[in-house]
Amino acid sequence: MGRTANTTGILFLLLFFMAFFTTIIYLFSRSFRSEAPGEPIEELAVPFWKTNIILQVYPRSLYDAITDGTGDLVAVSVVMDVRLKRSLSDSHRKTAKRKKQPWWQREIIYQIYPRSFLDVKGKGTGGLKGITSKVDYLRDLGVGVVWLSPIYASPMKDFGYDISNFTAIDPIFGNMEEFEELVTTFHQYGLKVVMDFVPNHSSDQHEWFVKSVKQEDPYTDYYIWANSKGTDDSGSPIPPNNWLSVFRGSAWEWNEERGQFYYHQFLAEQPDLNFRSQAVKEEMKTVLKFWLEKGVDGFRVDAILHLFEVEDLSLDEPEVPGSENPEDYASLDHIYTTDLPETLNVLQEWRHLLDQYPDKLLMVEVYTDKIDVLMKYYGNETIPLADFPFNFLLIERLKDRSQLTGEYLRDAVGLWLDNLPDGKWASWVLGNHDVGRVSSRVGEDLVDALNMLNLLLPGTPVTYYGEEIGMQNTFISWEDTQDPLGCRWGPEHYQEYSRDPARTPMQWDNSNFAGFSDASETWLPVNPNYKTVNVAAQIMAQASHLKVYQELAVLRKDEVFLKGNVTFPIITEDIFSFLRFLDNSNWYLVVINTSQRSVEANLLQDSIQELPHKATVVLRSTSDTSESTQPGLEVPLDKLPLTSGEGMVLLLPPGN
Numbered sequence: 278m279g280r281t282a283n284t285t286g287i288l289f290l291l292l293f294f295m296a297f298f299t300t301i302i303y304l305f306s307r308s309f310r311s312e313a314p315g316e317p318i319e320e321l322a323v324p325f326w327k328t329n330i331i332l333q334v335y336p337r338s339l340y341d342a343i344t345d346g347t348g349d350l351v352a353v354s355v356v357m358d359v360r361l362k363r364s365l366s367d368s369h370r371k372t373a374k375r376k377k378q379p380w381w382q383r384e385i386i387y388q389i390y391p392r393s394f395l396d397v398k399g400k401g402t403g404g405l406k407g408i409t410s411k412v413d414y415l416r417d418l419g420v421g422v423v424w425l426s427p428i429y430a431s432p433m434k435d436f437g438y439d440i441s442n443f444t445a446i447d448p449i450f451g452n453m454e455e456f457e458e459l460v461t462t463f464h465q466y467g468l469k470v471v472m473d474f475v476p477n478h479s480s481d482q483h484e485w486f487v488k489s490v491k492q493e494d495p496y497t498d499y500y501i502w503a504n505s506k507g508t509d510d511s512g513s514p515i516p517p518n519n520w521l522s523v524f525r526g527s528a529w530e531w532n533e534e535r536g537q538f539y540y541h542q543f544l545a546e547q548p549d550l551n552f553r554s555q556a557v558k559e560e561m562k563t564v565l566k567f568w569l570e571k572g573v574d575g576f577r578v579d580a581i582l583h584l585f586e587v588e589d590l591s592l593d594e595p596e597v598p599g600s601e602n603p604e605d606y607a608s609l610d611h612i613y614t615t616d617l618p619e620t621l622n623v624l625q626e627w628r629h630l631l632d633q634y635p636d637k638l639l640m641v642e643v644y645t646d647k648i649d650v651l652m653k654y655y656g657n658e659t660i661p662l663a664d665f666p667f668n669f670l671l672i673e674r675l676k677d678r679s680q681l682t683g684e685y686l687r688d689a690v691g692l693w694l695d696n697l698p699d700g701k702w703a704s705w706v707l708g709n710h711d712v713g714r715v716s717s718r719v720g721e722d723l724v725d726a727l728n729m730l731n732l733l734l735p736g737t738p739v740t741y742y743g744e745e746i747g748m749q750n751t752f753i754s755w756e757d758t759q760d761p762l763g764c765r766w767g768p769e770h771y772q773e774y775s776r777d778p779a780r781t782p783m784q785w786d787n788s789n790f791a792g793f794s795d796a797s798e799t800w801l802p803v804n805p806n807y808k809t810v811n812v813a814a815q816i817m818a819q820a821s822h823l824k825v826y827q828e829l830a831v832l833r834k835d836e837v838f839l840k841g842n843v844t845f846p847i848i849t850e851d852i853f854s855f856l857r858f859l860d861n862s863n864w865y866l867v868v869i870n871t872s873q874r875s876v877e878a879n880l881l882q883d884s885i886q887e888l889p890h891k892a893t894v895v896l897r898s899t900s901d902t903s904e905s906t907q908p909g910l911e912v913p914l915d916k917l918p919l920t921s922g923e924g925m926v927l928l929l930p931p932g933n
């Protein structure tokens with residue numbers, strides 16, 4: 278009897294351990310699978326024992342549930358059970374998500390700076406009708422979402438980012454009817470329309486501000502008002518603290534009529550709204566609803582980091598050691614004026630509001646290099662916030678060519694992907710209306726390669742108008758300078774700060790003013806290179822940046838780019854590369870020569886991953902005219918010729 282009991286016990290134990298180890302291995306195989314940024318999870322056909330960690334459990338010491346001083350099986354099952362439940366709920370979540378990928382993950386976002394896209398009214402400044410008339414171009418380009426920089430009523434001190442009526446169209450751009458026509462037309466073409474939403478400040482011409490100055494309720498506290506700290510030697514009032522404007526100089530402006538200072542994070546003509554006022558919060562929600570009812574598909578939230586300041590206005594911000602210019606925004610550490618925790622609560626309310634409408638996109642402008650701050654703006658599974666904060670790492674890190682190497686690019690790309698919260702989605706941005714054009718920052722030779730990176734990495738690409746044809750910065754004389762930021766630095770330094778060079782008219786063809794306008798002058802000069810750098814010429818050319826872009830946009834529709842995994846097999850000083858792969862799909866290797874000379878790369882020698890000896894060229898940079906790398910041809914991966922700054926998309930043979 279005793280022996281039978283013993284044998285049964287031993288058998289039971291053996292069976293139990295077998296089941297236990299199998300389960301542990303299975304569970305760990307779920308947790309440690311290959312890198313998959315964002316939502317898609319597809320497994321590679323690699324044996325589980327190659328890719329997983331085996332956990333050895335010593336049952337006596339794992340966990341003592343019966344409290345007799347020795348670990349036991351009950352405890353082992355408890356531990357397994359918890360892990361199993363977690364894993365099942367994980368897998369459920371992932372399956373649920375896999376069902377339908379949101380449109381904003383599948384499409385390319387194209388940013389239009391409306392003043393500069395197309396003027397069909399002969400005013401020298403672009404407008405809504407011009408944009409609508411280019412719907413064919415946008416569709417043929419392959420973009421799916423158009424984000425419009427502000428078109429609201431504005432005195433144009435900051436070219437539309439100073440809004441005097443959040444629910445009206447500025448006559449410079451057109452009228453509400455033309456806006457509605459734009460939305461209808463774009464929707465008919467399957468294009469989405471995203472608006473700029475500028476909640477942090479209004480114009481000083483806004484009715485709210487005018488009434489706030491007069492202390493008319495409910496507007497009295499719509500802005501941030503503070504008493505002076507006294508007067509200086511010349512009798513001028515002293516601001517309450519040392520806070521600085523992003524645009525340089527004190528962030529406080531004295532208002533004689535109210536006898537108080539008001540706070541402005543940007544221009545004095547852009548007073549900051551007071552988000553501690555419930556009424557202000559409600560006003561801004563009403564604005565969002567207004568545009569949602571007009572059928573817009575989402576918003577880009579401007580300057581969200583600046584939404585709140587601490588309540589105690591006597592606090593000075595600490596100085597950054599070594600900063601030379603005390604007027605310069607960078608000379609202070611903005612601990613009291615940026616990224617306050619209250620901001621996320623307001624963002625959550627906006628998210629909630631947008632979610633009352635089907636399928637809306639919420640993206641936020643968070644200008645910081647602190648990766649943990651950036652990631653907060655995604656929210657999490659329980660409190661989702663923005664669909665994504667713009668990823669400005671490629672702007673920040675690609676200020677010029679001097680540091681560009683394969684390793685450097687890998688770091689920049691990895692920083693975002695490696696920190697992405699579970700289930701969240703990346704974005705990629707090469708330029709916008711606030712920085713110099715990427716082609717001028719790093720070199721024209723890299724235009725196609727960077728578009729390859731932007732469009733083929735996992736995440737949503739954002740393209741600034743003109744990037745598809747490689748538009749470059751335009752020299753603007755001091756006399757022609759319009760940007761208030763440039764103007765504030767004076768004739769000596771304006772070129773370091775002015776944003777005008779990247780805001781010049783879109784180059785459509787080689788006719789007068791690049792086909793942008795029939796007027797006798799345009800609001801900013803056209804880049805003299807328009808004779809050769811223009812849409813019409815690039816459509817006619819055998820190979821062009823525009824054609825590469827169009828082909829990339831088509832290629833990006835392949836599920837491997839929308840849902841596949843990514844690895845970085847070859848990273849050297851000269852080479853940046855990434856591999857996109859997915860079961861039952863084509864696998865693509867994108868290779869970029871970051872150097873300024875031609876190279877013959879031995880990808881096989883430098884790869885950390887096994888690669889085939891040959892691959893087929895799908896797409897290459899315009900600069901590469903070699904017979905041997907024509908699209909459709911097979912090329913040897915141990916001797917791959919690449920011109921300076923060239924990018925190449927290669928299709929790996931099936932079975933890899």
Ligand code: GLC
Nearest residue numbers: 435438475543579580710711
């Ligand atoms: C954002 C905009 C910028 C504007 C500023 C103030 O950073 O991108 O163009 O000047 O906000 O609204």
